[in-house]
Amino acid sequence: MTDGLHQPSLRRLWPLWTVLVVVVLLLGCGLPTLLLFGVVREADGRPTIDRIEASATDDPATAVARRLGDRMAAQLQRQSAALLGGDRAGFLTVADPAAHADLRRRFGALRALQVTVWRAEPSGLPTPVLGKPGEWRLPVRFQYCFAVRDCRPSPVLIGTRWRENGDQPRLLALEESKSAETGTRPWEISELVVATGRRTIVATTPALRGKLPGLLAQAEAAAKVADGYVAAGSPPDRYRIFYAGRAEWRSWYGGGRPQWTGGYAVTVGGGHHEVVLNADGLASGAADDLLRHELTHAASLPERGYPGKSTWWLVEGLAEYAGADGQPVDRYEGMAEVRRLVRGGWDGRLDGVTPADNAPAERVGASYGVGYLAVRHLVDRYGPQRVLTFFKGVVHERRTLDVAAEQAFGEQWSTLHDECVAYVRAAAG
Structure with a gap:
């Protein structure tokens, strides 16, 4: 080193930073009605529908939006059932062909993560897109579980865009969540390959597929340690770990971490923390203590983060x-x-x-x-x-x-x- 200082080890060059945020659930406060429509899988594989309706005296514009929102909710119901059933064609059929590439990638990533619960709950009423007659935007609160069926779902609010099409409006796009609290989740924007163990799920990009077997073994060993640091409640049902390449590190969960960050745990609601490791410059031998550290955050921390x-x-x-x-x-x-x-x-x-x-x-x-x-x-x-x-x-x-x-x-x-x-x-x- 030209400055004469001790060269920190790789572990110290990439210390561990934890992002602890609380997902804000926007439920359309102040709107005259709210329709919640979702699908979950029961133990026998049959979908069931969650539906909550509230009605009020509507003006003509609100009545139009309500009827359109009902039709969009029905489309989301079909799409959710198709995702849980592994039916990619059915997942795509509600959407305009221009959206298919993005939806195919999302479908593949969610299926790879072994999605077991997927609820799509419209948040409020659709609103027209200015300057685009016949197009509408609807915020949707998606809730999801991976690998286990009885987890508390993690929520994410995502904007959706639609085009009027009679009784079956067409989905034009799912926007990235880009939450100020949490940021965009990996399965929204990246193709993923996944390895699943008894206690962990490890996901990365196809370019880093070769790292998965070793990472899964390290994650499973780290989970045994982290399970001993549960401060309240039960251990996580699965530890969710995402191994980020250089581009993904800058985009997953909003990116923008301090330069010294080697990994972090972000709370995503439902009692879950999702862990991200920085693959760039992290040798495989350095991942063991990094995983023990981050999974301990996931095991020990409350959903709302720590005091300060x-x-x-x-x-x-x-x-x-x-x-x-x-x-x-x-x-x-x-x-x-x-x-x-x-x-x-x-x-x-x-x-x-x-x-x-x-x-x-x-x-x-x-x-x-x-x-x-x-x-x-x-x-x-x-x-x-x-x-x-x-x-x-x-x-x-x-x-x-x-x-x-x-x-x-x-x-x-x-x-x-x-x-x-x-x-x-x-x-x-």
Whole structure:
């Protein structure tokens, strides 16, 4: 290195960043009526229809929109049943031929992901597209499950465009969700190949197909570790993992991650977190602790995310502890970075250790290392279950650190904080 600094390992060059967002479910508030129409598969494979109708006295324009919305809902019902039944021709038949290429790709990706629940629920009434007579736009709330039938579905709001066509309006396009909270999901925009194990689903692009067997084996091993870090409720029914090439990293879930990001977990609703790994520059041997880290986020975090930057050290420290998987402290990859931070005048505050988005890789590695060491000290002293109780109190129940520490450890947090910091300093030498 020309600057004379220690060269961080690949693991530290690509630390782990978790995106925790809550999907906002828009349900057409304030509209005079709402029609919800969806399809799920029962255990015997038969589709059933979810339908909720509310009516009111309509003006002529609203009455027209309502009738058209009913017909669109019926088309969505047919399309949903076709998707769940593996009928690609039926999935396409409701759409204009110009939309078929996109729909074929979506159908293939969703089937590869083993979609088991697919509900299409129109959100409000259709509205005309300005300047295009006969065309309409309808927001639709899709809900989905992968691989298991009894999961809580994950929702996504997607705009749809239609053309009037008598009793059977034609679907012109499914827009990308582009949610400000979550971003576009991989199956909306990419062709996917998928491997499924007992606890995980791993998906990537055809160009990276050769990575799937190894990734699945690593993911299944990581899932066994992550299952031990459930702070509340049950382990995820399946851990959902997407392995992104360079282009996909910039587009899946909105892209735009800090340069130091090697992976992240994003909450998509229904109690699910979907994990993304950055394939660019990530050696296969570096994926094990990355997967343990990110799947631990999926197992330990609440659907609505964590309280804020002041608890970042705890959230990331627990995931780093799981990622280290019992290795000795002196073998932790970020120790050199922690040492430089401590010797460089660190103020000794855990709540201020969160790295900035534009922080250099060395500073990021040090931040993760401080979180790891603090959590390591708590586990060594009190055991993993009491630490998970503390984590649940802070992250899930939004209790103050003082209250959570008293309940979990019977100690004042100010005392424990100072002990954690002393441990960090001692470990850094």
